[in-house]
Amino acid sequence: MFIRQLDYLVTLAREKHFAKAAEACHVSQPALSSAIRSLEKELGVMIVQRGRRFMGFTAEGERVLVWAQQTLTSLSHMREDASIAKSSMAGTLRVGAIPTTMTVSAFITAPSRALYPNIRYTISSLSTAEIAAQLDRFELDLGLTYLDEKTIDGFESLHLFDERYVLLSARNAQLEPTVTWEQAGRLPLCLLTGKMRNRQVIDAAFRRAGAKADVILETDSIFALYANVSEAGLFSIVPHSLLNFCDMARVRATPVLPYLTRAIGLIARNQPALAPITAAVWEIARGLELQKRFDLALV
Numbered sequence: 001m002f003i004r005q006l007d008y009l010v011t012l013a014r015e016k017h018f019a020k021a022a023e024a025c026h027v028s029q030p031a032l033s034s035a036i037r038s039l040e041k042e043l044g045v046m047i048v049q050r051g052r053r054f055m056g057f058t059a060e061g062e063r064v065l066v067w068a069q070q071t072l073t074s075l076s077h078m079r080e081d082a083s084i085a086k087s088s089m090a091g092t093l094r095v096g097a098i099p100t101t102m103t104v105s106a107f108i109t110a111p112s113r114a115l116y117p118n119i120r121y122t123i124s125s126l127s128t129a130e131i132a133a134q135l136d137r138f139e140l141d142l143g144l145t146y147l148d149e150k151t152i153d154g155f156e157s158l159h160l161f162d163e164r165y166v167l168l169s170a171r172n173a174q175l176e177p178t179v180t181w182e183q184a185g186r187l188p189l190c191l192l193t194g195k196m197r198n199r200q201v202i203d204a205a206f207r208r209a210g211a212k213a214d215v216i217l218e219t220d221s222i223f224a225l226y227a228n229v230s231e232a233g234l235f236s237i238v239p240h241s242l243l244n245f246c247d248m249a250r251v252r253a254t255p256v257l258p259y260l261t262r263a264i265g266l267i268a269r270n271q272p273a274l275a276p277i278t279a280a281v282w283e284i285a286r287g288l289e290l291q292k293r294f295d296l297a298l299v
Contacts, residue, residue: 003075005039006068008032009047013065014139017054039064069138073275090118091277096131097123097144099222100163100198100238101264103245105144107290112281119277128152128197135269141278146197147263155267156274158282161291163239165202165260166253166298168229168246178255181209190217190225190234202237205260226251241290243297253298 004025012021012032022029040047047061048054057065093112097105105123112119126134131143132151147157167184169175176183185206191213192199199218206213217228225236230250241264243253266285268274274282 003072005035006071008035009039009065009068010072012036012048012054013057013137073138089116089277089280092120092122093277093281094139094141095121095123095144096126096134096140096142098128098131098146098198099125099192099196099220100242101144102222104160104241104264104290107288107293108144108281108285111284111288115284116277116280119281131267135267138269141268141275142281143267145264145267147265147267149197152267154270156270157265157267158286159263159265160285160288161241161264161294162261163241163264163294164298165205165237165256166240166243167256168226168236168238168242168251168253170230170233171248171250171252173233173235173252175252175254178257180257181206182211184235184237184256185209185211185213187214187235188216188233189213190219190228190232190236191215192222192225193218193220196220198239201260201262240298241294244294248297255298 008021008025008027011024012018015021015024018033019029022032025032036048043064045060045064046058047064049056049058049061095105102123102125109121109123124140128143128145128149129151131140131145132155134140135143135155143152143155145152147159167175167179167187169187191202194200194203203213216234217232219225219228222238222242225238226242226246228234229236230247237256239262240253266282268278268282273279
């Protein structure tokens with residue numbers, strides 16, 4: 001059994017298409033199919049359901065896939081340990097972050113790069129459910145997400161800060177020092193789309209206040225929200241951690257009462273020991289004082 005056969009299998013599970021999997025592995029499609037057939041012959045089980053196109057894995061194939069994912073992850077960890085032995089931690093840390101915490105990731109990568117300049121990072125914008133699923137499939141090393149979601153039950157977690165939702169407006173907007181949810185609902189709002197968890201949390205806050213939001217614009221981009229507040233005269237409700245990346249000469253943040261807060265933190269697979277790179281970044285994040293930093297943006 002060769003590592004490349006396991007890599008082909010995991011890639012096929014991710015791409016769900018023989019040609020795309022072959023392209024991702026930089027081999028021909030016949031070579032990929034032949035390698036998987038050889039693996040089936042060696043193990044004595046049918047792994048892939050045969051058809052004119054990819055139809056999924058057999059029940060035995062699903063079990064083999066889990067072992068393949070674990071084996072490749074263990075191999076990656078072994079390489080990381082070897083790099084540590086050479087006093088140069090190197091490798092790639094794969095992070096999944098909910099959209100509203102994508103900017104927060106910079107506060108983790110900055111000190112990590114200072115200590116470990118040879119680490120590389122991939123940061124993907126995903127929902128909490130997608131983060132959990134990709135951690136389970138060994139496709140991510142860390143998640144940056146809400147800590148009060150049921151979908152993360154069973155994962156190791158590290159609390160980083162409590163985000164507070166604020167009303168974002170143009171600097172010249174005529175507002176009281178604080179607004180209620182009912183008052184915010186009467187303003188022309190731009191919010192994230194209804195399928196996003198952030199928006200669902202905000203909608204729930206309006207319902208609890210017996211108010212309805214006047215949503216003029218919906219988007220799946222935090223940066224589009226900021227642009228439409230600063231340029232188009234709309235209002236938005238955003239986590240206060242985003243204020244660190246806003247030009248506060250152009251916009252202002254107004255507290256919305258009663259306060260709405262959510263716990264934000266890192267999650268990882270619950271296992272006896274984290275991979276070396278994951279553990280190193282986890283410890284760096286543990287020492288950050290993000291709550292103080294983000295709360296200062298409200299002063």
